[in-house]
Amino acid sequence: MNQSIIQKLRDWRNRTAQLEGVDSFRVFPNKTLDDIARLMPTSKDELTAIKGIKEKKFEKYGGEILGILKEFQEKNISQKENISDRDKVYTVSGYLDFLNAAISREIFTIQGEVSSVSIKGQVYFSIKDKEDESLLNCFMWSNVYEMCGVEMVEGVEIIVRGVAEVYKPYGKLTFKVGTVELVGEGALKKAYEKLKAKLEADGLFAPERKKPIPIFPNRIGLITSRDGAVINDFMSNIGRFGYKIIFMDSRVEGMGAIGDLIGAVDYFADKDIDVLVIIRGGGSLESLQAFNNEMLVRKVASLKMPVLCGIGHDKDVPLLSYVADRAVSTPTAVAQNLNKSWEQALEKVNLWEKTIIFRYEESLKDIKYDLNNFSTYLINFYEGIFRKFEIYEQNIKNIVLNFNYILISSKSKLEKNSLDIRNFYESIIKRFDECTKEIRKNISNIEQIIRLEKYKIQSFKESISVGFKNIVLQIEKELNNYEKRIKQSSPERQLKLGYSIVTYNGKIIKSIKQIKKGDILVSKFSDGKINSEVK
Numbered sequence: 001m002n003q004s005i006i007q008k009l010r011d012w013r014n015r016t017a018q019l020e021g022v023d024s025f026r027v028f029p030n031k032t033l034d035d036i037a038r039l040m041p042t043s044k045d046e047l048t049a050i051k052g053i054k055e056k057k058f059e060k061y062g063g064e065i066l067g068i069l070k071e072f073q074e075k076n077i078s079q080k081e082n083i084s085d086r087d088k089v090y091t092v093s094g095y096l097d098f099l100n101a102a103i104s105r106e107i108f109t110i111q112g113e114v115s116s117v118s119i120k121g122q123v124y125f126s127i128k129d130k131e132d133e134s135l136l137n138c139f140m141w142s143n144v145y146e147m148c149g150v151e152m153v154e155g156v157e158i159i160v161r162g163v164a165e166v167y168k169p170y171g172k173l174t175f176k177v178g179t180v181e182l183v184g185e186g187a188l189k190k191a192y193e194k195l196k197a198k199l200e201a202d203g204l205f206a207p208e209r210k211k212p213i214p215i216f217p218n219r220i221g222l223i224t225s226r227d228g229a230v231i232n233d234f235m236s237n238i239g240r241f242g243y244k245i246i247f248m249d250s251r252v253e254g255m256g257a258i259g260d261l262i263g264a265v266d267y268f269a270d271k272d273i274d275v276l277v278i279i280r281g282g283g284s285l286e287s288l289q290a291f292n293n294e295m296l297v298r299k300v301a302s303l304k305m306p307v308l309c310g311i312g313h314d315k316d317v318p319l320l321s322y323v324a325d326r327a328v329s330t331p332t333a334v335a336q337n338l339n340k341s342w343e344q345a346l347e348k349v350n351l352w353e354k355t356i357i358f359r360y361e362e363s364l365k366d367i368k369y370d371l372n373n374f375s376t377y378l379i380n381f382y383e384g385i386f387r388k389f390e391i392y393e394q395n396i397k398n399i400v401l402n403f404n405y406i407l408i409s410s411k412s413k414l415e416k417n418s419l420d421i422r423n424f425y426e427s428i429i430k431r432f433d434e435c436t437k438e439i440r441k442n443i444s445n446i447e448q449i450i451r452l453e454k455y456k457i458q459s460f461k462e463s464i465s466v467g468f469k470n471i472v473l474q475i476e477k478e479l480n481n482y483e484k485r486i487k488q489s490s491p492e493r494q495l496k497l498g499y500s501i502v503t504y505n506g507k508i509i510k511s512i513k514q515i516k517k518g519d520i521l522v523s524k525f526s527d528g529k530i531n532s533e534v535k
Helices: 003-020 030-039 044-048 055-081 092-103 142-148 185-201 229-237 257-268 294-301 319-323 331-416 418-488 491-496
Strands: 108-120 122-128 135-140 157-167 172-182 219-224 244-249 275-280 307-311 326-328 501-504 520-525 528-533
Touching: 003 030, 003 055, 003 157, 003 172, 044 055, 055 092, 092 157, 108 135, 122 142, 135 142, 135 157, 142 172, 142 257, 172 185, 185 294, 185 319, 219 229, 219 257, 229 275, 229 331, 244 257, 257 275, 257 294, 275 331, 294 319, 307 319, 307 331, 326 331
Parallel strands: 135 172, 219 244, 219 275, 275 307, 307 326
Antiparallel strands: 108 122, 108 157, 122 135, 157 172, 501 520, 520 528
């Protein structure tokens, strides 16, 4: 397989993709170009027999491909036969193929006034020079016309970008247009107001269709240019809250911006993200034409995920900002908007932490106070019991002494009068019964007091235990809730998700302005660290 023809085909493919504002593989993937170079088809039938080239593709690109192949073959033959181009005899078709292959290599940007328009599936129009009425016939595919979003009206001045081509059946030179832009602030303003009214009438700007931005966004889709200060401003201001940012590079100004932006929006259409961010710096109405494109605005309106837009502007708000679910004025404001809920949550966690500690300390103070009171109560209680025991003990001693006194008295009486023995005996029995009853009564009173006080002590103990357990359970519950929230934003968790923390001399690096060439940086991952030198 000849590498020279493969390179020619790829160069042509890349120029065409640039002209149309699409990825190169959407024109032809490398595999299809390799098959073309290997088979070297010379006719429509041979070319469409190759996988990936159907009727529509042939209609759009077939003539150019066959022209490139034919030019390559004829050049090789002429080199082998050492025949000069001036002596070579071409067929009309061969010459036109040779001519198309030569002129299609260069992409031109041309300004002129629309003089005639015919839309018949595809778009045919002419542009003329204001000074000498020079005329150029132009052609544009319907999908390209729809994507450009510029209404073709006679008398409007436009800028077109594309390549020249000779249409073989008529031998007519045509300029194949890839992108179109309006010229002049007045024309842009008029087109802007007209499209704005149309989209507003279709309900695309209605507040009720706006989708809420998640309170704690994590997976963020980002569309902007990788060049310039905008992306640096955004990344410098976005917080360290474990965001996963999926970035799509896109031109944000110029004739290729529309295709880039639409392609980027299509890429995110089926992605699992929390919010799509579209940003660019400030500019005039002319520099923001891409963000006033109808196809782009409608695609953004149809997305399932919310869109956060940060496009700077002088006067007129870009239509993309109107259709976005939330729009702010700068890329920095977008970052701050995303950070806001996370920062508020962090403040609440800090406040709750202080509240928990305060409540815990107050609960311990209350428990200590209750325990001190209970201790005093127990001391007083047992001292009271001991005092009662002493009283009852003294009463019993008095009863026994009294009983002894009676016995002694009675004995002396018996000695004096034996006739009173019966009465003496009965009196002894009676007095003994009274003493026994008194002793039992005192013992019963002591038992009753002990049972009552024991019940009070048990009730007090249970109330303290239940109250303390409830306090501990409440504190544990709050701690678990805070622990879950903190773990969601912990650095260790973000490291396991694929992020790393870069430090220099123990300090976390937040911006490239903090480092210089030759510095040794330490990158911490979830499972280890590596050292790297700034080149």
